[in-house]
Amino acid sequence: MGILKPRRKTIKIHIGDVAVGGDAPIVVQSMTNTDTKDWKATVEQIKRLEDRGCEIVRVAVLDMEAVQQIPRIKSSVKIPIVADIHFDYRLAIESIKAGVDGLRLNPGNIGGLDKVKKVVELAKEREVPIRIGVNSGSVEKDLIEKYGSPSPHAMVESALRHIKFLEDLDFGLIKVSLKSSNVLDTIMAYKLLAEKVPYPFHLGVTEAGTPVQGAIKSSLGIGILLYEGIGDTIRVSITGQPEEEIPIAYGILRALGLRERGAEIISCPTCGRTEIDLISIVKEVEEKLSVLKTPIKVAIMGCVVNGPGEAKEADIGIAGGRKKGTLFKKGRVVKSVKEEEMVRELLKEIEIITGERLFWAGK
Ligand code: SF4
Numbered sequence: 222m223g224i225l226k227p228r229r230k231t232i233k234i235h236i237g238d239v240a241v242g243g244d245a246p247i248v249v250q251s252m253t254n255t256d257t258k259d260w261k262a263t264v265e266q267i268k269r270l271e272d273r274g275c276e277i278v279r280v281a282v283l284d285m286e287a288v289q290q291i292p293r294i295k296s297s298v299k300i301p302i303v304a305d306i307h308f309d310y311r312l313a314i315e316s317i318k319a320g321v322d323g324l325r326l327n328p329g330n331i332g333g334l335d336k337v338k339k340v341v342e343l344a345k346e347r348e349v350p351i352r353i354g355v356n357s358g359s360v361e362k363d364l365i366e367k368y369g370s371p372s373p374h375a376m377v378e379s380a381l382r383h384i385k386f387l388e389d390l391d392f393g394l395i396k397v398s399l400k401s402s403n404v405l406d407t408i409m410a411y412k413l414l415a416e417k418v419p420y421p422f423h424l425g426v427t428e429a430g431t432p433v434q435g436a437i438k439s440s441l442g443i444g445i446l447l448y449e450g451i452g453d454t455i456r457v458s459i460t461g462q463p464e465e466e467i468p469i470a471y472g473i474l475r476a477l478g479l480r481e482r483g484a485e486i487i488s489c490p491t492c493g494r495t496e497i498d499l500i501s502i503v504k505e506v507e508e509k510l511s512v513l514k515t516p517i518k519v520a521i522m523g524c525v526v527n528g529p530g531e532a533k534e535a536d537i538g539i540a541g542g543r544k545k546g547t548l549f550k551k552g553r554v555v556k557s558v559k560e561e562e563m564v565r566e567l568l569k570e571i572e573i574i575t576g577e578r579l580f581w582a583g584k
Contacts, residue, residue: 237301237322242421291319328386400427421453435459481516495523
């Protein structure tokens with residue numbers, strides 16, 4: 222994979238029909254922020270996530286009422302569902318019975334060994350993997366005392382404890398995450414654990430912040446680890462709607478040459494030569510192309526001086542002029558378009574190239 226370090230060798234597990242680890246592609250996932258009890262709202266959000274390319278989704282399961290909605294949610298969506306459980310082992314057992322494809326829980330936090338055993342026996346029987354998710358905020362008190370803070374070493378020791386619970390019960394369908402809101406701590410924790418266990422890693426930086434901050438922190442944390450060959454599935458975390466996370470996740474994978482999906486938009490920063498409302502045009506095109514699956518490079522440049530030349534790698538593009546623009550394909554000029562028709566023309570051409578249907582006003 223070019224200058225990337227070789228991928229860490231991990232065991233392959235399956236969340237529903239999605240492979241994670243081993244030689245499987247890096248999987249993109251997210252988590253709903255709806256009340257899982259509101260199955261309709263949850264399904265609608267999962268469908269929006271699916272449209273953008275989310276491949277696994279996690280839902281918070283806080284009580285039995287939420288568990289009861291799982292079969293309905295599962296039968297209404299295509300991607301595998303992971304139940305996020307804290308403290309109550311009965312929710313884990315009932316979620317497995319309700320058909321979830323994976324669990325996220327920390328075995329040390331659901332009450333004694335006998336309770337963990339009940340969950341693990343059923344998970345083993347139904348081949349439901351468990352993600353151990355250690356966050357810097359949830360590291361055990363004794364480890365904070367030992368290390369002085371929820372440091373990467375403390376997080377790793379915490380993860381090893383939870384892993385041991387499962388290994389002692391001869392359970393190997395394990396995935397691990399070690400998230401801190403500090404990018405460098407996150408990177409160090411994953412790197413330390415990578416030397417100790419063969420399980421696939423779910424990468425993420427927790428509580429990463431607003432969409433801009435979250436994109437920066439996630440891109441750095443996840444990106445650096447993937448560059449190091451570490452990571453099997455990723456979740457970008459932002460304070461916003463989960464569907465906004467997916468294009469960022471694919472952007473990270475695309476930038477590293479790991480996966481291709483949808484449109485890569487190449488646009489100029491604008492300058493005194495720009496004579497069209499380039500910023501609005503780029504925003505509108507980006508939004509309309511967010512559901513595109515076929516990889517395509519789309520350039521939207523402010524002027525013809527540098528536009529087509531700088532964007533000659535693009536499959537299709539527009540270079541602005543005075544209230545009009547030039548449509549070009551692979552660096553070759555095709556035709557002139559009025560400013561108000563640019564978005565429509567571009568989308569029409571992209572539909573022809575990709576064979577996918579896009580939707581826009583006035584169509
Ligand atoms: Fe300026 Fe043209 Fe470059 Fe855009 S492409 S930044 S308008 S020179």
